[in-house]
Amino acid sequence: MSGRAARALVTAVILVAVCAGIGIYIGLYLINVPGSVAATSTATGTQLYLATVPAAELTDPHPDWVSYYVVNSSSTDWRHDTTFQVPANTLVHFTIYQYDTATGLRNPYFSQTAGTDGSVLYNGKPAAVVNPAAPAHTFAIPQIGLSVPLPGANANAKNLCANAPCPLSDAHVTVSFTFRTPAKGLYRWQCFVPCAAGFIQGNGGPMQTVGYMGGFLKVV
Amino acid sequence: MDDKPHFRNIALLWLLASVIVTPIIVFVVGPGLPPGTGTVEAAGQVTDNTVLLALATPVALGVLVYMLYAMWAFRERTPEVIVDGPPIRGNASIQFWWLAVTTTMVLFLAGYGTVRLLADGSGGGQGPNPISVPKPPAGTRVLPVQVIAQQWQFTYRFPTYGGVETRTLDLPEHTLIQFNVTSLDVIHSFWAYQLGVKADANPGVNNVAYVTTKGPLNFEVRCAELCGVWHGYMFNSGTVVSRAQFASWITQQRVQYAPATGNLGPYSKTYFPQPLRRGG
Numbered sequence: 252m253s254g255r256a257a258r259a260l261v262t263a264v265i266l267v268a269v270c271a272g273i274g275i276y277i278g279l280y281l282i283n284v285p286g287s288v289a290a291t292s293t294a295t296g297t298q299l300y301l302a303t304v305p306a307a308e309l310t311d312p313h314p315d316w317v318s319y320y321v322v323n324s325s326s327t328d329w330r331h332d333t334t335f336q337v338p339a340n341t342l343v344h345f346t347i348y349q350y351d352t353a354t355g356l357r358n359p360y361f362s363q364t365a366g367t368d369g370s371v372l373y374n375g376k377p378a379a380v381v382n383p384a385a386p387a388h389t390f391a392i393p394q395i396g397l398s399v400p401l402p403g404a405n406a407n408a409k410n411l412c413a414n415a416p417c418p419l420s421d422a423h424v425t426v427s428f429t430f431r432t433p434a435k436g437l438y439r440w441q442c443f444v445p446c447a448a449g450f451i452q453g454n455g456g457p458m459q460t461v462g463y464m465g466g467f468l469k470v471v
Numbered sequence: 472m473d474d475k476p477h478f479r480n481i482a483l484l485w486l487l488a489s490v491i492v493t494p495i496i497v498f499v500v501g502p503g504l505p506p507g508t509g510t511v512e513a514a515g516q517v518t519d520n521t522v523l524l525a526l527a528t529p530v531a532l533g534v535l536v537y538m539l540y541a542m543w544a545f546r547e548r549t550p551e552v553i554v555d556g557p558p559i560r561g562n563a564s565i566q567f568w569w570l571a572v573t574t575t576m577v578l579f580l581a582g583y584g585t586v587r588l589l590a591d592g593s594g595g596g597q598g599p600n601p602i603s604v605p606k607p608p609a610g611t612r613v614l615p616v617q618v619i620a621q622q623w624q625f626t627y628r629f630p631t632y633g634g635v636e637t638r639t640l641d642l643p644e645h646t647l648i649q650f651n652v653t654s655l656d657v658i659h660s661f662w663a664y665q666l667g668v669k670a671d672a673n674p675g676v677n678n679v680a681y682v683t684t685k686g687p688l689n690f691e692v693r694c695a696e697l698c699g700v701w702h703g704y705m706f707n708s709g710t711v712v713s714r715a716q717f718a719s720w721i722t723q724q725r726v727q728y729a730p731a732t733g734n735l736g737p738y739s740k741t742y743f744p745q746p747l748r749r750g751g
Binding site: 359360365379380393396441443454455458465 | 619621622623624626636638639655656657699700701704707728730731733734735736744
C-alpha cells in the first residue's frame with residue numbers, strides 16, 4: 252500500500268471513529284431519561300406524597316438548590332425524582348409537605364387555586380386563594396390548568412429545615428389536593444415562584460433543571 | 472462566435488415559463504399560503520406573500536431559464552479541441568434596462584410594503600405608540616387584551632372587564648383586538664399563528680399589535696423567543712367565538728377568578744413585579 256493510500260485509510264478510520272463516538276454520546280444522552288416515581292394505589296385512591304425544601308441534600312450535586320422530592324406519608328423515604336407516573340383519567344390525591352419559607356409570587360394571578368377537584372386544604376383547612384406574598388412555591392401543570400400555591404413555612408420558626416431530608420417535626424405547611432388526570436401523555440409541571448436563589452429573575456438553576464423545581468407528569 | 476438569436480430564445484422561453492407558472496403561483500399556491508385567512512391581518516399577510524411570490528417567480532424563472540439554456544446551448548461540443556470563447560463586451564442597453572427593472576421592482580416593493588404596514592400594522596408589534604391603528608368594524612369598539620408573558624406561560628388580562636386575568640384566550644368575532652404585550656421577566660414573543668399576530672414581549676415595555684377577528688376560529692399561541700429551557704412548552708390555545716359566547720365566557724372567568732383579581736395590582740401597561748429574585 253502506498254504512503255498516500257495508507258494515510259487516507261488512517262484518516263478515514265479516525266473520522267469514522269470520531270463520528271461513531273459522537274453518535275454514541277448523543278444517543279446515550281437522548282435515552283438517559285430521568286427516573287420516575289409512580290403514585291401508589293391506596294384504599295382511599297391513588298396517592299402521591301411530595302416535599303419541597305429550601306435546599307437539597309448535602310450530598311446532592313447542588314446542595315444549595317431548592318427542590319421537590321418524592322416522600323411517603325411520614326415524610327421519610329426521600330427520593331429525588333420529579334417525574335411522577337399516574338394513571339390516566341383518574342382522581343389523584345397529592346399531599347405536599349412544604350418546608351421552605353416564603354418568597355412570594357411574581358404574578359399574583361397564581362395566588363388562586365385552579366384545576367383541582369374540590370378544595371385545596373392548607374393544614375387541613377380549605378382555601379381558594381392565598382396571600383400572594385405567602386407562597387414559597389407552586390405546583391402547576393399549565394397544559395391542564397392545574398395551579399396550587401404552596402404557602403411558606405413560618406420564617407420565624409425555630410425548627411426550620413435547612414437541607415433535605417426534613418422530618419415532619421420541622422416547620423412546614425401541609426397542602427393536599429385532588430385533581431383528575433388527563434389522557435395518556437407527558438405533561439410538564441413547574442413552580443411559578445421565582446425561587447432560584449442567586450439566579451437572575453429567580454428562574455434559572457433549579458427552576459430550569461428537571462429533578463429540582465420542574466418535571467413531568469407521566470400519565471399512563 | 473455563432474449567430475443564433477440566443478437572447479431572443481431565452482426571452483421567449485422565459486416569457487412562456489412565466490405565463491404558465493406565475494398564474495399557478497397566484498391562483499393555486501397563493502390561497503393556501505400561511506397563516507391562513509382567519510383574521511383581516513392574516514388574510515392581508517396571505518395577499519402580501521402572494522404578491523411577493525408573484526414578483527419573485529419571473530425573476531427566479533429568468534435565472535433558471537438562463538442557466539439551463541446556457542448549459543445546453545453553450546456546452547462544449549468538441550472537447551478534444553479547447554477554444555477560448557468570444558471576448559466579453561459591455562452592453563449599455565442591457566445595463567440600463569437591468570438597473571431600471573430592478574430599481575422599479577425594489578421601489579414598488581418598498582412602497583407596497585409601506586402602504587400595507589400603514590393599513591393595519593400587519594399583525595406585528597408596533598411598540599407602545601403604534602402609528603398604524605386600524606378602524607374597528609362598524610358598531611363595535613376596540614377590545615384591549617393584555618398578554619402577560621412569564622416563564623413559562625402566557626396569561627391574558629382584560630382591562631375593560633374588571634382587569635380579570637385568564638390562562639386561556641377567547642376572543643369575540645368581528646372585533647378589533649388591541650393586544651398589549653409585555654413580560655414579567657425575560658424576553659418572550661407572543662405568536663398567535665392563525666391570528667396572524669406576532670409581537671415581542673419585553674419586560675417593562677408595552678408592545679401593541681392589532682388584529683381584527685372574523686368568524687369562529689381555533690388558534691394556537693406559542694412563544695417565539697427563546698426564554699429558557701421550557702421555551703418549547705410555552706404554548707396554549709384560544710378560540711374566536713360569537714360575541715354572545717365571549718360575553719358568557721368572560722363573565723364566567725370574572726366569577727371564577729374573582730379572588731385572584733382581588734390580589735392583582737391595578738391594571739397597567741407594564742409591570743415591575745417584586746421579587747426580582749429570591750434572596751440568597
